[in-house]
Amino acid sequence: xxxxxxxxxxxxxxxxxxxxxxxxxxxxxxxxxxxxxxxxxxxxxxxxxxxxxxxxxxxxxxxxxxxxxxxxxxxxxxxxxxxxxxxxxxxxxxxxxxxxxxxxxxxxxxxxxxxxxxxxxxxxxxxxxxxxxxxxxxxxxxxxxxxxxxxxxxxxxxxxxxxxxxxxxxxxxxxxxxxxxxxxxxxxxxxxxxxxxxxxxxxxxxxxxxxxxxxxxxxxxxxxxxxxxxxxxxxxxxxxxxxxxxxxxxxxxxxxxxxxxxxxxxxxxxxxxxxxxxxxxxxxxxxxxxxxxxxxxxxxxxxxxxxxxxxxxxxxxxxxxxxxxxx
Amino acid sequence: xxxxxxxxxxxxxxxxxxxxxxxxxxxxxxxxxxxxxxxxxxxxxxxxxxxxxxxxxxxxxxxxxxxxxxxxxxxxxxxxxxxxxxxxxxxxxxxxxxxxxxxxxxxxxxxxxxxxxxxxxxxxxxxxxxxxxxxxxxxxxxxxxxxxxxxxxxxxxxxxxxxxxxxxxxxxxxxxxxxxxxxxxxxxxxxxxxxxxxxxxxxxxxxxxxxxxxxxxxxxxxxxxxxxxxxxxxxxxxxxxxxxxxxxxxxxxxxxxxxxxxxxxxxxxxxxxxxxxxxxxxxxxxxxxxxxxxxxxxxxxxxxxxxxxxxxxxxxxxxxxxxxxxx
Numbered sequence: 001x002x003x004x005x006x007x008x009x010x011x012x013x014x015x016x017x018x019x020x021x022x023x024x025x026x027x028x029x030x031x032x033x034x035x036x037x038x039x040x041x042x043x044x045x046x047x048x049x050x051x052x053x054x055x056x057x058x059x060x061x062x063x064x065x066x067x068x069x070x071x072x073x074x075x076x077x078x079x080x081x082x083x084x085x086x087x088x089x090x091x092x093x094x095x096x097x098x099x100x101x102x103x104x105x106x107x108x109x110x111x112x113x114x115x116x117x118x119x120x121x122x123x124x125x126x127x128x129x130x131x132x133x134x135x136x137x138x139x140x141x142x143x144x145x146x147x148x149x150x151x152x153x154x155x156x157x158x159x160x161x162x163x164x165x166x167x168x169x170x171x172x173x174x175x176x177x178x179x180x181x182x183x184x185x186x187x188x189x190x191x192x193x194x195x196x197x198x199x200x201x202x203x204x205x206x207x208x209x210x211x212x213x214x215x216x217x218x219x220x221x222x223x224x225x226x227x228x229x230x231x232x233x234x235x236x237x238x239x240x241x242x243x244x245x246x247x248x249x250x251x252x253x254x255x256x257x258x259x260x261x262x263x264x265x266x267x268x269x270x271x272x273x274x275x276x277x278x279x280x281x282x283x284x285x286x287x288x289x290x291x292x293x294x295x296x297x298x299x300x301x302x303x304x305x306x307x308x309x310x311x312x313x314x315x316x317x318x319x320x321x322x323x324x325x326x327x
Numbered sequence: 328x329x330x331x332x333x334x335x336x337x338x339x340x341x342x343x344x345x346x347x348x349x350x351x352x353x354x355x356x357x358x359x360x361x362x363x364x365x366x367x368x369x370x371x372x373x374x375x376x377x378x379x380x381x382x383x384x385x386x387x388x389x390x391x392x393x394x395x396x397x398x399x400x401x402x403x404x405x406x407x408x409x410x411x412x413x414x415x416x417x418x419x420x421x422x423x424x425x426x427x428x429x430x431x432x433x434x435x436x437x438x439x440x441x442x443x444x445x446x447x448x449x450x451x452x453x454x455x456x457x458x459x460x461x462x463x464x465x466x467x468x469x470x471x472x473x474x475x476x477x478x479x480x481x482x483x484x485x486x487x488x489x490x491x492x493x494x495x496x497x498x499x500x501x502x503x504x505x506x507x508x509x510x511x512x513x514x515x516x517x518x519x520x521x522x523x524x525x526x527x528x529x530x531x532x533x534x535x536x537x538x539x540x541x542x543x544x545x546x547x548x549x550x551x552x553x554x555x556x557x558x559x560x561x562x563x564x565x566x567x568x569x570x571x572x573x574x575x576x577x578x579x580x581x582x583x584x585x586x587x588x589x590x591x592x593x594x595x596x597x598x599x600x601x602x603x604x605x606x607x608x609x610x611x612x613x614x615x616x617x618x619x620x621x622x623x624x625x626x627x628x629x630x631x632x633x634x635x636x637x638x639x640x641x642x643x644x645x646x647x648x649x650x651x652x653x654x
Contacts, residue, residue: 073595074432075402105401106435108593133564148622149613161560163567172560174553196533196551204616206523222550224523226501229625233488233499236606237460240490240598248609266435268400271567279563282575286476289531295475298556 001321002313009034012049015327019056021063025088032087036119037314040305043182044119046316050323052118060257061085061115067092075104078242081114083258090117090136091126093263098130101265109263112244116140116256121173121302123263124162128169133266134162139235139259142251144177144219147228150200152217154231155247156180162299165276171299176231178220184210238262328648329640336361339376342654346383348390352415359414363446364641367632370509371446373643377650379445387584388412388442394419402431405569408441410585417444417463418453420590425457428592436590439571443467443583448500448629450590451489455496460593461489466562466586469578471504471546474555477527479544481558482574483507489626492603498626503558505547511537565589 012030021029033052037045055061065084069077077096081089093109100107117123117138127134140155156175163170179187179198187194187210197206199213199220206220213219221227239246244260284295309315339357348356360379364372382388392411396404404423408416420436427434444450444465454461467482483502490497506514506525514521514537524533526540526547533547540546548554566573571587611622636642 072432073593074428074430076432076593076595101401103401105399105403106433108433133567145613145616146610146622148616148620149610150616151613153610153613161557161564163560163563170560170563172556174550174556178550178553200616222553223501223505224549226505226549229499229501230488232606232610233490233497233625236490236497236603237488239602239606240460241593241595243597243599243602246602246606246609248605251609266400266403266568268403268568270570272570275566275570275573276563278575279559279566279573282573282578283473283476283480283559286472286478286480289472289475289477289527293475295473298560 001316001318003316003321004313005034005038005310008037008046008314008316011324015049015053015324018327019053019063025063025085028091029085029087032091032118032122035122037316038306038309039119039121039302040309041119041121042315042317043180046320046324048118050320053327055115055255055257058255060255067111067114075100075106076108076110076241079109079111081111083113083115086115086117086259087122089114090123090261090263093261094123094126094134094136094265097134097263097265098127098132098267101132101267105267107265107267110238110241111261111263112242113258114261115259117261119173120158120160121162121171124160124171124173125169127265128162128164128171131164131267133164133271134160135264136160136262137234137238138261139238139245139247139250141256142247143181144221144228144231145217146232147221147225150204150216150218152251153247154221154228155235155250157231157234157247159234163276164271166273168303169299170276170297171302173298174222176221176227176234178222178227179210181214181219184214184219188214328643328645330643330648331640332361332365332637335364335373335641335643338651342376342380342651345654346380346390352390352412355418356412356414359418359445359449362449364643365633365636366446366448366629367636368446368448369642369644370507373647373651375445377647380654382442382582382584385582387582394438394441402427402433403435403437403568406436406438408438410440410442413442413444413586414449416441417450417588417590420588421450421453421461421463421592424461424590424592425454425459425594428459428594432594434592437565437568437587438590439569439587440585441588442586444588446500447485447487448489448498451487451498451500452496454592455489455491455498458491458594460491460598461487462591463487463589464561464565465588466565466572466574466577468583469574470508471548471555471558472544473559474548474552477531477543477545479578480574481548481555482562482577484558484561484574486561490603491598493600495630496626497603497624498629500625501549503548503554503561505549505554506537508541508546511541511546515541
């Protein structure tokens with residue numbers, strides 16, 4: 001079943017207004033949920049919407065909260081998200097970082113006590129749309145063992161890096177786990193092996209079997225010890241700067257709430273566009289690993305999906321769509 | 328054979344002075360080479376020194392060059408390294424970023440036309456020693472295929488993140504390849520399989536065999552498509568900001584020279600030290616993957632090696648050490 005972006009967004013907005021969101025917040029959050037589905041990130045679009053609504057109903061998200069500037073270290077600003085909607089807070093934070101970058105070349109906003117931002121890439125596209133480089137990352141609840149351990153102690157702590165580009169922004173949006181639990185579950189349901197090892201089984205052997213990883217809770221960080229170290233240090237950085245909750249503290253609650261996030265932006269008149277095109281051409285000039293294969297840059301496939309979904313409508317899970325229609 | 332830090336450093340300095348380095352540059356470069364060996368990073372300490380000397384003799388490194396501020400975008404500074412010694416330029420750049428951070432909370436120096444900085448971690452420790460958070464990364468010559476390709480088009484582009492800490496800084500220093508070519512060669516010589524897959528063989532199968540990867544030139548990025556994307560976008564970011572050479576351009580020369588680097592620093596009075604200790608304790612509280620195993624934070628093993636080498640002397644490759652003594 002296919003639905004237009006406008007229909008999807010209007011439905012989300014209707015539900016959020018019914019939950020007493022202000023028009024501004026309902027508009028912004030509905031737009032982001034619909035855009036995530038439009039860009040093919042269904043896991044953080046329609047499919048996540050019912051969970052978001054539950055969080056609002058359980059008051060883990062305070063829909064009335066406004067983010068607040070609580071400290072300035074020179075140009076670096078520390079904000080408190082007061083447990084407001086994560087997408088709203090993150091948009092405001094990146095907007096502020098962009099504003100600072102346009103005045104000062106660089107802008108940095110670190111935020112504590114905020115909530116899940118859904119797709120991190122959203123705020124990368126936001127910066128790039130404003131003509132700025134954007135970098136952001138978040139901590140999360142523990143969902144991955146540290147290297148050398150077998151119990152979850154690290155978040156998958158996604159990081160986003162975005163570079164503005166006329167022919168389509170370059171946007172990397174990646175978590176520190178090789179596969180998300182959402183992806184593991186999807187493969188489990190479809191009885192499909194993972195394309196590469198995604199974790200360890202109960203016996204400590206690397207496996208492509210999603211069920212074995214879900215059972216052992218030993219999802220693999222990207223690059224083994226390397227992703228483990230990167231996930232760890234992003235959490236330390238966030239906590240050191242914001243004084244907010246670390247993965248350790250977030251994980252002490254059953255449901256993820258009150259995370260810490262970082263928003264960095266750079267602006268300059270000339271981002272040397274021609275040199276960026278040369279990098280893309282050079283990278284794509286490698287012989288493909290498999291006959292007929294192609295090499296893409298980060299963000300390229302997202303943009304292609306967006307265009308296809310704009311033309312043909314967005315595929316929706318009919319059960320979840322019906323659920324939202326009844327809300 | 329074991330040598331003291333002082334002996335190693337004095338010998339390096341003697342050679343550099345003989346090559347007409349100024350006393351300041353000889354002192355700084357000798358100190359960094361010796362400190363790299365002291366910290367157990369022998370590949371970028373003594374073992375690399377003869378290559379550095381060759382680069383100087385071939386005039387790929389201009390020992391008389393001084394880095395120059397060429398552009399300011401607000402607080403972000405663009406410097407030209409004028410092909411000076413990479414370690415000297417990088418130390419100056421991080422020093423400047425630290426200075427800016429101490430005045431403004433954040434400091435950013437982007438540098439083009441510089442040279443190999445040897446161990447990236449050096450500049451992370453430098454920032455942390457100054458009480459600052461330090462982030463830096465560099466591009467390199469192409470040594471890894473992009474995801475979906477089989478010919479090298481990406482650098483391994485190391486990134487460093489350092490957080491100051493009284494009981495020992497937290498310093499992550501990681502390249503985007505699962506293993507460096509140095510490590511592959513070391514395992515090949517010792518006829519040792521890699522601990523995890525490090526690349527593809529000529530038939531396109533993942534392999535732990537270092538020789539097969541050296542032959543195919545298909546070293547693996549960390550996390551497959553993820554490390555490929557991260558390596559790519561770091562190069563784009565560096566090139567977009569500095570206008571310097573990208574991996575594409577660096578790779579057009581046989582020898583790596585004229586790379587681009589980024590130095591970012593944050594300073595604030597209170598980095599919430601107690602919360603950082605909580606993260607370390609929480610991470611280490613995971614049951615070990617293997618009986619008797621231990622979990623370490625990034626930088627922990629470096630510091631332990633440093634202390635052992637300070638006490639017992641630094642292990643040197645006798646052939647390389649003899650070579651240096653004869654220089």
